Amino acid sequence: MTTFHDPTKPKHVADRFENKHAAPVGSSAVVATTEEVRVTTPPEICGMGHRMKRKEDPRFIQGKGRYIDDIKLPGMLYMDIVRSPYAHAKILNIDTSAALAMPGVLAVITGKDLAAHGLHWMPTLMSDTQMVLPTEKVVYYAQEVACVIATSRYIAADAVEQVVVDYEPLDVVVDPYKALDDEVIIRDDKELKTNRIWHWEVGDQAATDAVFANAAHVVKQYMHIPRIHVASIETCGMVANYNPATGKMQLYMTTQAPHAIRTVFALVSGLPEHKIQVISPDIGGGFGGKVPVYPGYVVCAVASLLIGKPVKWIEDRSENLQADSFARDYHLEAELAADADGKIVGLRVNGLADHGCADAAANPSKFPAGLFSICTGSYDLQAAHVNFDAVYTNKPPGGVAYRCSFRVTEAVQMIERMADMMAHDLNIDPAEFRMKNFIKQDAFPYKSPTGWEYDSGNYHAALRKAMDMIGYEDLRREQAEKRARGELMGIGISSFTEVVGAGPSRDYDILGIKMFDSAEIRIHPTGKAIARFGTKSQGQGHETTYAQIIAEELGLPANDIEVEEGDTDTAPYGLGTYASRSTPTAGAAAAMAARKIKAKAKKIAAHLLEVNEDDLEWDVNKWQVKGSPEQAKTIQEIAFAAYTNHPQGMEAGLEATDYYDPPNLTFPFGSYICVVDVDSGTGEVKVRRFVAVDDCGNIINPLVVEGQIHGGLTMGLAPALFEEIVYDENGQCLTGTLADYLLPTAVESPKWETGHTITPSPHHPIGAKGVGESPTVGAPPAIANAVVDALWHLGVRHIDIPITPEKVWQALRDAGVTE
């Protein structure tokens, strides 16, 4: 059992943060909010704030992207996987003879083969263990049982059918509450015979109990944040290319974190790290699903090592949905307390995390429930206590993100539903209720009862703007009129606070590797540049936005800067792209590396202009003499001099690397308002309007930010109304294809209306906060609150997401509205 601390002695996040975040991470002055996107460079330079068209697009729009399945190496073999038809079963025998007899089949790899090399188990990113291939039993439906290597993908698929596995079915545990009984032990490989994985507490229990004892109002609700799957349109895959002559292993891999994966591969396989090159090519969407290492990757690499030829493995969609790490699956019992004036005072949450057969979350190691403790949200309350248990069940391993920063979505869904419920119970308008309870602008940096130090915010401004954009007061009038006519219309608000940009090395690591990130910039003699990063875009647009950050700092045109990521042989080490951390960490590193270059450029300029460094000032793209700006050297001239005419005694060249260790996380926020119409006959929910006002601090590229928000909103709509991974009582996955697991199309996805406020992060070098996940976090409760708002007068208090027509219809039936 992985116990992170003794549950009898609650360790509070607050303890860990004491005297750490209290250090002044920024100015304590109130950070002002604006709406104007700051632009300081002309369009030909295209620094921050420009709506620059993306530099990466030309290859994609012409079909010239290079994704994993596009990689074809000479002599390449193909791997396919035999999967378990049972969720829990002993393996009695695996007969590979018929498969091996087929022409074109080179090998069938089983758990026993891997055990001979000690590779049949692997660590998860949460320091749990997970089977690569089983030797004793399977613990989830569609688990990898054996891998076939053949000369073509068709032959490999044929051979999978010929592998005969004898199973002895065991009792299956699907319900996490049943798992707590320990009647059936799922992980009997472990010393402690229990399904419990960890227990975790945050906040001050005694103070919270005291607040609840004196509270005038308490609302209480159980909710399930169901299991969902990122389902990026590209599935996962690998091309492993081991060269026996050089001893070098090249791993082309759909990974969001190539450097960390290289280190893990080195530690697990025993191959020296300098002989492993992980290359993450163009990635067709990640959203967290391409952070973990899946068994397929490991066997593919082992196969190439054993056979000495390149081996390709590409998942089918059904394998992807049935066996890759899932997200969410939190069961929450929440209580919110308010005083007689309708002021929220306390929050209490009991949670149960269903991790499937392994804790394969990708959380920072000290945070088993991720950053769930952001759960007090945008509200200023006195005390909070969160109590969590995690269990194993017979489901695929998991706990990864679904476009969200480590469990923030679960926290926000809970607090925003609870806040709405309290407002409705007290008969206060939900907007007014929020305005009354928000943390005030002058309270930032704000220390939360669970130990966070929120960097900056202006929650009132964001909500007010959203209300103005959507015409809130008019909508409430319309709703009253409709209600009088028996029509069901609802208005839902979500005013969320995110926590992203993990993170400061004192508290944040994955498997011990600190969560800094990096940038390396080299300026060539002719004033063009290449910049490399430890992160890896999966569509976020880093090739453009990182170039814009550097353009802002150095005045080099963004189009003259090539951005590269994803090759561990060339890029500096970093922890990768997930949890909206790229801008807060690597984006900061880009600015810091550029500033190092600027400092050296100043010395070169002083030498060229024959003046003292102190006499120079920076202007957009040049160092100029104070008071006589016609005497200046542009960054291009300085770059040329750095290789042709640099001062004696100075190193030649113009380049810098920065490993950025953020002093704090960043706290993006926003207010979303959703209007729904509910069909009382069918229970269908139609999102009529949706306004999203986001504040992600300073904006690098408004076009890219809008794109990130739109995409995140559709990925927030998805679990709110459509998506859920469902298992039957035997642990069979009932949603294993895109025909059963419903991704929104352009028809279901509404026309998003977006706006912004800008409250910079005081501690981030460019004042940015990260935005990719805010909308996925903020949208579901806005939609759920809108549906409940439409039905509240009928006695409906809560509906779990996904809010399907069937659930609404049932609620209406229970309320006596439909037959």
Next chain:
Amino acid sequence: MSKHTITLTVNGTEVTKEVEARTLLVHFIRDDLELTGTHIGCDTTSCGACTVMLNGRTVKSCTVFAVQANGAAIETIEGVANGATLHPLQEGFWEKHGLQCGYCTPGMIMSAKHLLAKNPNPTEEEIRWGISGNLCRCTGYNKIVEAIQYAAAKMQAAEEVPA
């Protein structure tokens, strides 16, 4: 497995190849012709990443056998631009930020091309239905709709210019 010789036109060039009867058109295009712009995203004809034009109408090439395309004219994303000049749809996707990871983009562009051929001036609603066989996980679709509107306007304007 029986083999068949097929001859078809792909992006204006005639090709003759031997294929297994069961070879999917998408695998033929990607693996045999090495035109990897056409993608695969599912196994239930749900995602549209594999959309190509077959005799002027869109098909999901994961659900067509290569032998069924014998004698047909196929157009893939690689054939959409006119030499170095981008098609208005490609331009629109770039201008309007109609793509993020780019994985759905070739299929989206093919579906949009078919839509505009049938309906040069579609409403937003018609555009949304026109691409409803194509899933995108990144963009939230707003900007794809704008990209198609951009292309429609540009193609209409080009039509109206007297020769």
